[in-house]
Amino acid sequence: MGPKSSSGFYLSRTSATFLSLLLAALILVIIILGALYARTTPPQWSHHICDTSTSLENITDPTGRPGVWNNPRLPQNLVPLHYDLELWPRMQADDEGNYLFSGQVNITISCVEVTDIVLLHSVQLNFSYVGLRLLGNKSEMDQNMESHGTHYKLYAIDKSTLQESKAYKHLQDPTYDIPGGNISTKSVWTFENHSYVVLELSEELVAGNLYLLELNYTGFMRQNSALFITHYKDFNEDKAVVASFLEPENARAVYPCFDEPALKATFKIRLVHNSSYVALSNMPAVAVSEREDKDGSVWTVTTFNTTPKMSTYITAFVICDFDYVNITERGNEIRIWARKEFVQKGFTNLALSIAGPLLAYMEDLFNVSYPLQKTDFVALPDLDVEAMENWGLITFIEEALIYDPKKKLRNSKFRTSLIFSHEIAHQWFGNLVTMKWWTDLWLNEGFASYMEYFGVTFLDSKLNRDELFTMHNLQPIFESDVGAHSNSVSLKKDLYEVDSSYMFNEFTYDKGSALVRMLSSFLTEKLFIKGISSYLKTFSFSNVDQDDLWNHLQMFIDQQDEVQLPTTLRHIMQSWTFQRGIPLLTLNTTTGKVAKEMFKTDNTDNITSDSNHSWIVPVTWMKNGIEQTSLWLDSKSKVFPLMTTAADEWIVLNINVTGYYRTNYNKENWNRLAKQLETNPKAITTVNRIQLIEDAFTLARYGYNEYGTALHLTKYLEKEDEINVWYTVLKHVMSSDYPLVTYTNFPLFKKYILKRINPIYQRYANIIRTNFDEAEDDYFIQAHIELILKTACSFGLQDCLQLAHELYATWMKNCSWDVIPESIRDPICCYAIANGGENEWEFAWEMVNKTEDMEIDFLFYAMSCSKEPWLLHRYLQYSLDMDKFSAFTLFHDIIKHEIGRHIAWEFLKENWQRIKDIFGPRATVDFYNVLLPIFASKATSDLQFQEIQLFINTTMNENQRERVLELVENKRRKCLGWTSKINDEILNWLQSNIDEAQI
Ligand SMILES: [Zn+2]
Numbered sequence: 001m002g003p004k005s006s007s008g009f010y011l012s013r014t015s016a017t018f019l020s021l022l023l024a025a026l027i028l029v030i031i032i033l034g035a036l037y038a039r040t041t042p043p044q045w046s047h048h049i050c051d052t053s054t055s056l057e058n059i060t061d062p063t064g065r066p067g068v069w070n071n072p073r074l075p076q077n078l079v080p081l082h083y084d085l086e087l088w089p090r091m092q093a094d095d096e097g098n099y100l101f102s103g104q105v106n107i108t109i110s111c112v113e114v115t116d117i118v119l120l121h122s123v124q125l126n127f128s129y130v131g132l133r134l135l136g137n138k139s140e141m142d143q144n145m146e147s148h149g150t151h152y153k154l155y156a157i158d159k160s161t162l163q164e165s166k167a168y169k170h171l172q173d174p175t176y177d178i179p180g181g182n183i184s185t186k187s188v189w190t191f192e193n194h195s196y197v198v199l200e201l202s203e204e205l206v207a208g209n210l211y212l213l214e215l216n217y218t219g220f221m222r223q224n225s226a227l228f229i230t231h232y233k234d235f236n237e238d239k240a241v242v243a244s245f246l247e248p249e250n251a252r253a254v255y256p257c258f259d260e261p262a263l264k265a266t267f268k269i270r271l272v273h274n275s276s277y278v279a280l281s282n283m284p285a286v287a288v289s290e291r292e293d294k295d296g297s298v299w300t301v302t303t304f305n306t307t308p309k310m311s312t313y314i315t316a317f318v319i320c321d322f323d324y325v326n327i328t329e330r331g332n333e334i335r336i337w338a339r340k341e342f343v344q345k346g347f348t349n350l351a352l353s354i355a356g357p358l359l360a361y362m363e364d365l366f367n368v369s370y371p372l373q374k375t376d377f378v379a380l381p382d383l384d385v386e387a388m389e390n391w392g393l394i395t396f397i398e399e400a401l402i403y404d405p406k407k408k409l410r411n412s413k414f415r416t417s418l419i420f421s422h423e424i425a426h427q428w429f430g431n432l433v434t435m436k437w438w439t440d441l442w443l444n445e446g447f448a449s450y451m452e453y454f455g456v457t458f459l460d461s462k463l464n465r466d467e468l469f470t471m472h473n474l475q476p477i478f479e480s481d482v483g484a485h486s487n488s489v490s491l492k493k494d495l496y497e498v499d500s501s502y503m504f505n506e507f508t509y510d511k512g513s514a515l516v517r518m519l520s521s522f523l524t525e526k527l528f529i530k531g532i533s534s535y536l537k538t539f540s541f542s543n544v545d546q547d548d549l550w551n552h553l554q555m556f557i558d559q560q561d562e563v564q565l566p567t568t569l570r571h572i573m574q575s576w577t578f579q580r581g582i583p584l585l586t587l588n589t590t591t592g593k594v595a596k597e598m599f600k601t602d603n604t605d606n607i608t609s610d611s612n613h614s615w616i617v618p619v620t621w622m623k624n625g626i627e628q629t630s631l632w633l634d635s636k637s638k639v640f641p642l643m644t645t646a647a648d649e650w651i652v653l654n655i656n657v658t659g660y661y662r663t664n665y666n667k668e669n670w671n672r673l674a675k676q677l678e679t680n681p682k683a684i685t686t687v688n689r690i691q692l693i694e695d696a697f698t699l700a701r702y703g704y705n706e707y708g709t710a711l712h713l714t715k716y717l718e719k720e721d722e723i724n725v726w727y728t729v730l731k732h733v734m735s736s737d738y739p740l741v742t743y744t745n746f747p748l749f750k751k752y753i754l755k756r757i758n759p760i761y762q763r764y765a766n767i768i769r770t771n772f773d774e775a776e777d778d779y780f781i782q783a784h785i786e787l788i789l790k791t792a793c794s795f796g797l798q799d800c801l802q803l804a805h806e807l808y809a810t811w812m813k814n815c816s817w818d819v820i821p822e823s824i825r826d827p828i829c830c831y832a833i834a835n836g837g838e839n840e841w842e843f844a845w846e847m848v849n850k851t852e853d854m855e856i857d858f859l860f861y862a863m864s865c866s867k868e869p870w871l872l873h874r875y876l877q878y879s880l881d882m883d884k885f886s887a888f889t890l891f892h893d894i895i896k897h898e899i900g901r902h903i904a905w906e907f908l909k910e911n912w913q914r915i916k917d918i919f920g921p922r923a924t925v926d927f928y929n930v931l932l933p934i935f936a937s938k939a940t941s942d943l944q945f946q947e948i949q950l951f952i953n954t955t956m957n958e959n960q961r962e963r964v965l966e967l968v969e970n971k972r973r974k975c976l977g978w979t980s981k982i983n984d985e986i987l988n989w990l991q992s993n994i995d996e997a998q999i
Helices: 013-040 166-172 340-344 349-366 412-426 442-459 465-480 506-523 525-538 546-558 569-577 667-679 686-701 707-712 723-733 746-775 779-794 798-814 822-834 838-850 857-863 869-879 884-894 898-938 942-955 958-997
Strands: 078-089 099-111 115-121 126-137 185-191 196-205 209-221 227-234 237-244 266-273 278-281 285-292 298-304 317-320 323-329 332-338 374-380 393-397 433-435 542-544 583-588 593-598 617-619 621-623 631-633 637-639 651-653 662-665
Touching: 078 115, 078 227, 099 115, 126 185, 126 196, 209 227, 237 374, 266 278, 266 317, 278 298, 317 374, 323 340, 323 349, 332 340, 332 349, 349 374, 349 412, 349 442, 349 525, 393 412, 412 442, 433 442, 442 465, 442 506, 465 506, 465 686, 465 723, 465 779, 506 525, 506 569, 506 617, 525 546, 542 546, 546 569, 583 617, 583 651, 651 662, 662 667, 662 686, 667 686, 667 707, 686 707, 686 723, 707 958, 723 746, 723 779, 746 779, 746 798, 746 958, 779 798, 779 822, 798 822, 798 838, 822 838, 822 857, 838 857, 857 884, 869 884, 869 898, 884 898, 898 942, 898 958, 942 958
Parallel strands: 078 266, 332 374, 374 393, 433 542, 583 662
Antiparallel strands: 078 099, 099 209, 115 196, 126 209, 185 196, 227 237, 237 317, 266 298, 278 317, 285 298, 323 332, 583 593, 593 637, 617 631, 621 651
C-alpha cells in the first residue's frame, strides 16, 4: 500500500496533537464494537450443504479437538486455481440501517495431496449455501500446465489444445455443467481464531483431481471494513460510493477465499449494481447485462475480463457515480476517476499528466511489459491509507490524487508524484512478483518505496535523487532505527500469532528502501537494474522470498568481473535484513582503523538476541575530495593503511550516504573537515555535508562526541547556500525535544546564528517579496523555508519581523488568503501577531470564524504567539466554548510560548473544576497527561515543580494521580539532566568562538 501518512506531508497540527488521544479512544470503540458485533451477529447457516439436508448451526470448533485448523497457515494440500466471483452490494440501507452485500463464489481447486478436510478463509460472512463437486481429473490438463512448485500457471495454458477439456470449458463458462458427483459433507463450521471455514468431508479428495467449491453468502458493508460504503456530496447532491481495501488479509471479509499471498489464482469478477452507477474492477469490463430481482427492480450486471494469476489482496471493486478523464499510453487505457465536481474543475489533470509517463518510464526501466490493458486511478472520499496498489485499479484518498491549482496545498504536486510513483512501481514489485509471506513484505514495499525516488526525479529533473532520499527517507529512519522498538526489515519466523498488519511499519518501507539503495550502490546501478529486470521476468505471476532475490542477483554477479564482493550476496544482505538497528563506523585517521558497533541512544539498549552486529559493510570513501576504491568491513574492526592521513588531509566515509550507517572520526579528522568547510565547502558533496552535520549533532546528543565537534562544523555556514544543509543544522539547534538554546546561552547563540543565517535568509526573503510563485514547485524550498524564517524571527532578525508585519498587514487589508504562501503561514502569522497588538489578533480570530476551510490550524497557532497577557487569557476563556480537541490544541499551543505558559498555568489552576465540568473527567485526565509534563519540563526551580505536584495531588483522585505524577517526574528528570549536560558545554564553546563570529 501507499506511503504512510507518517511521512508527515499534511497531518495537520490538530491531527498530530490528538493522535494519541484519538488512538486511545479508537481502540476503546473498536473493542466495544467488536464485542457488540461478536455478540449480536453470529454467522448464520441457513440451509443445506451439498447433498445433505441437515440444517447446520454455526459452530465454533464443535469438539475442541485439535486439527489442521489449529495451524494459522493453510495446509498446502489444496490449491485454488480460479475464482468465479459475483458481488452485489446494496447501496440502500435495510430497515435496520445496515448496508448488505451478497456474493457468490465458485472456486476451482486442485487437490495435490489427499485430504478429507477443506479449509479456507472467511470472516464476518453469513453463508446460505456451501457445496463441493468433482470437476474431473486434472491429468487431461497436465501436459499443458506449467508446474511451479504447488502452483499452476493457468494463464500459461495452451488453450487451443484444451478446448475440448470439460474442466477447461467450465473455467471459461461457469454455467457449463460438468457431470460429476457431489462430495458429501459431514460438517461445516467456522474456526474464528484463524478466520477459517472448515468443511469436514464424508470422503477423501483425491490428489490429481479438480474440484469446484461453491459458496453463497451475505455480509455487511461498514466504515473502514474491507468492502465499505462512503457518503459524500457532489455538486451539493448526496452521493455514495462502494469500494474495497483488502490488504493484508481482508479479502476474506468480502469473499471466502484462500487468503494467502502465495495462493495466486485467476479471477473472473461480476458486479451487480444500479444502472446509474459505474462498476470498476481490476480488469476491463467485457459484458453488461440486466437482471431483475424478486421485487421487479432491474439491476445492471457488469462482467470483467479474467485477471492474470494474482494474489487475493490486490483484487478490487469500486461502484461509483464518478466522472473520469482518460488517455491511452502504449495501448493501456488510463482513466482518472473522481467526484464529478473535481473532474469538471480540472483537479484530476495533474494525475492524468503523470500517470501515463510514469507507467511508460517504469516499464522501460524494468524492461518488463505492463501486462494489463487498462489502469484506473480512483480518488475516494475515504480510504484508510493514502493509496492502494490493486492491480489495474489503484485507489487513493482524494487528497493524494486531486490537485487544486488555486489552493496550492503544501507539497501536493510532489506528494501526488511520490504516491503515484510508489503505486505504479507496485504493479511490478508486489502485483507481478509477490512475496511468499508477509514476513518478506519489504520485497514489495522496500522496492516500491525506493522506486518512488526514480519516479519523482523522472518527473522533476531538478530534484537530486540522493539529496531527496537523504532528507526524506534516511534522516527519519536513522533516527528511528535505534532502541528496543526498532525492528528488522524481515523476520525469520512466520508471523503465526502476530497480525500481518504488524509488518506495515517504517522499517519495512523506509529501511527496506534504504537497503535496496545500498544494494544498488555496491552492485552499481547498471548491474542492479539488469538483475532486477531479470528477477521480475523470471518470477512474473509468481511468489518469492528474499533468497530468490539474492540467488537470482548472484547469477548476474558471477557473470561479470567489474563488481567483486567479499562473500555471497545472500550472506551480505542477510546481515542487514535480519538485524535491527544501525551500525556506527568510527575511523581513526591516525591509525587507519575502522571500528564497527551498534549505534545506541541509551545504555540500557542491550537487546542483542536478534542481532550479533555482524553487518558486512560496504565502505565508500573520499580523501581530500577524491573518491577512493571502496572497501568492505566484515569484522568488528579492521585497519586500512590507506585510510591514514597527512597533516592537511581529510577523509569522508560513506559517499552520498549510500551505505546504511552513521560515521564518526577522530577529533583531528573532524577538525580538518570543519576547516575544509570553511575554505571550500563544495569540496564535500551536499549530501555528505548534510550527513556530517546530522551525524555530528546526533553523536553529541547521545554522548559519543562533544557538542563542540558539531558546532565547529557550523562555523562555515555563512557560505552555505543549500537549504537542506541549513534545515539539518536548524533541526538540531531549534529542537524542542533536545533544545540547545537556553536562557543562559541565548544572547551568544543569537549573535552566532544571525551572522550565519543572514545571507540565506536574505535570499529567500527577497524571493518571498518579489515572486514566491516561482518557488511553488521547488520541493526543498516549500518543505524547509519555514524553519529558516522561524529561526531568523525567533532570534529577532529585524528584517524577518518586518517581513511578517508587511505580509500580514497586506492580508488584513485585502483579506485574500493568497497573500501569505501556505508554506510560510506558520512563522509569518505567528511573528506578526507576537509583535503586533489587538488588531492583528482580532483579525485572525475573525478569519477563523469566517471560514469553513479546514486548513486554519496555523491561525489557531498564530493567536497563541501573542505576547499580550490579556489577549492570551481571553483566548483561553474562548477555549472553554470549543470542542475538547480544539481546546486542548489551544492550550498545547499557548504553553509552547514563555508568556503563554505562565498565563495558562494560572488559568488552569483557577479553572480546573470548570474544565472538568465542561469536558468531563476523562478528558481532563488526558489534558493533564500531556500538558502537565510540559509545564514540569519548563519549571526552573524546585518551588515551581512542587507547585505542580501539589496541584496534581489536590485536583486528581488517587487512581489518576499516580500516572500523571510519574509522567511529570520523568519529564522533569529528563529535562534537568539534559539542560545540565549541555549548558556548560555549549556556553563554553560559544564563549571561546564568539569573538571571531561576532558581526
Ligand atoms: Zn506500498
